[in-house]
Amino acid sequence: MTSSPLAPARGSVRFENITKSYAAKGAATGVLALDDVSLDLPPGKITGVIGRSGAGKSTLLRTVNLLERPSSGRILLDGQDIAAVTGNQLREVRRRIGMIFQHFSLMSSKTVWENVRLPLRMAGVPDAEADQRVAELLELVGLDHRADAYPAQLSGGQKQRVGIARALVQDPEILLCDEATSALDPETTRSILELLQRINRERGVTILLITHEMGVIQEICDLVAVIDGGKVVEHGPVWQVFSSPEHPTTLSLLESFRRSSLPEITRALSGVAPAGAPDKRETQLVLRFDGTRPVDVSALVNQLQDQTGTPVRMLASSITPVQGHPQGYVVVSLGGGLGHDSLIERARSIASEVEILQTV
Numbered sequence: 372m373t374s375s376p377l378a379p380a381r382g383s384v385r386f387e388n389i390t391k392s393y394a395a396k397g398a399a400t401g402v403l404a405l406d407d408v409s410l411d412l413p414p415g416k417i418t419g420v421i422g423r424s425g426a427g428k429s430t431l432l433r434t435v436n437l438l439e440r441p442s443s444g445r446i447l448l449d450g451q452d453i454a455a456v457t458g459n460q461l462r463e464v465r466r467r468i469g470m471i472f473q474h475f476s477l478m479s480s481k482t483v484w485e486n487v488r489l490p491l492r493m494a495g496v497p498d499a500e501a502d503q504r505v506a507e508l509l510e511l512v513g514l515d516h517r518a519d520a521y522p523a524q525l526s527g528g529q530k531q532r533v534g535i536a537r538a539l540v541q542d543p544e545i546l547l548c549d550e551a552t553s554a555l556d557p558e559t560t561r562s563i564l565e566l567l568q569r570i571n572r573e574r575g576v577t578i579l580l581i582t583h584e585m586g587v588i589q590e591i592c593d594l595v596a597v598i599d600g601g602k603v604v605e606h607g608p609v610w611q612v613f614s615s616p617e618h619p620t621t622l623s624l625l626e627s628f629r630r631s632s633l634p635e636i637t638r639a640l641s642g643v644a645p646a647g648a649p650d651k652r653e654t655q656l657v658l659r660f661d662g663t664r665p666v667d668v669s670a671l672v673n674q675l676q677d678q679t680g681t682p683v684r685m686l687a688s689s690i691t692p693v694q695g696h697p698q699g700y701v702v703v704s705l706g707g708g709l710g711h712d713s714l715i716e717r718a719r720s721i722a723s724e725v726e727i728l729q730t731v
């Protein structure tokens with residue numbers, strides 16, 4: 372994605388030992404949706420939250436603007452505990468936090484312009500100032516030419532752009548995104564993610580997003596938190612968590628996304644016909660890269676040839692940079708008479724991990 376100038380970071384959030392239980396009809400005990408969650412959202416960063424259905428993602432997101440009140444614990448917004456604020460203080464907290472939704476939540480009887488302007492009218496912002504801000508935001512989201520349209524006349528992506536303009540109209544420090552791209556096709560998703568990333572960079576807005584799409588996390592998040600049964604079970608920079616997931620839930624959520632298990636690679640290679648007659652002594656090696664070292668795929672074959680003294684052919688590669696950390700695998704075929712152990716030993720200096728795929 373294109374990079375834009377960085378604005379000063381704004382809006383830190385700290386969850387401290389947050390629990391949230393909902394009353395359950397007819398049951399003596401409630402549903403424990405959040406169980407002692409502690410988590411930092413650093414200012415100016417994009418943090419994604421993933422987890423299975425019912426894990427507590429929405430509840431966590433909605434505690435930030437107090438759409439859900441925590442049962443216990445503290446939520447610090449730039450150091451100030453907001454968990455119990457009410458009245459004018461609550462309005463001020465909500466002004467500092469914008470939110471966008473999966474189904475856009477636009478008012479169908481109002482135009483694009485009126486939808487975006489609504490929060491300003493409710494906040495009593497003078498007309499001239501409000502008009503200027505709405506015009507500026509519609510330009511930012513690329514919808515200045517559709518100001519008079521009604522939501523029903525817009526595509527899903529355009530509706531989400533209106534949602535984003537409305538969420539930003541009070542110049543929040545924090546933006547909450549609740550499955551903001553789940554109702555959109557892949558191309559539209561990409562354009563919305565680009566917009567969110569631009570907003571993050573150009574305005575320094577801290578973003579917390581929940582999604583079930585791992586691609587969204589990989590594309591724009593700096594950090595990811597994995598939530599399971601109301602607890603944060605894993606948390607860290609996206610490239611680290613994605614390359615070396617530790618918790619079983621993370622592994623399972625990433626399983627189909629990473630597509631780099633041995634069976635997956637074997638399947639991917641089944642259509643690759645070896646050039647010429649297969650040599651009995653050929654060995655296929657999977658070289659894994661975990662993001663901790665640079666990878667020059669084009670130089671790899673030569674490097675391996677030098678290292679092993681055998682002819683090397685590249686069969687497949689899935690190296691993807693995640694936040695600038697290249698990760699994935701490269702599959703190569705090596706000839707020559709070296710034994711497996713010796714090949715693995717020599718290839719180890721090049722990759723993070725080496726294993727034999729199969730002998731042809």
Ligand SMILES: Nc1ncnc2c1ncn2[C@@H]1O[C@H](COP(=O)(O)OP(=O)(O)OP(=O)(O)O)[C@@H](O)[C@H]1O
Pocket residue numbers: 393394395402403404422423424425426427428429430431
């Ligand atoms: N208003 C509510 N009243 C009672 N229980 C609730 C309420 N909202 C959520 N829950 C329960 O709290 C738990 C966490 O729900 P939450 O919506 O936060 O999960 P989620 O991870 O966002 O799920 P999904 O991905 O399906 O949206 C679930 O067991 C859910 O049934």
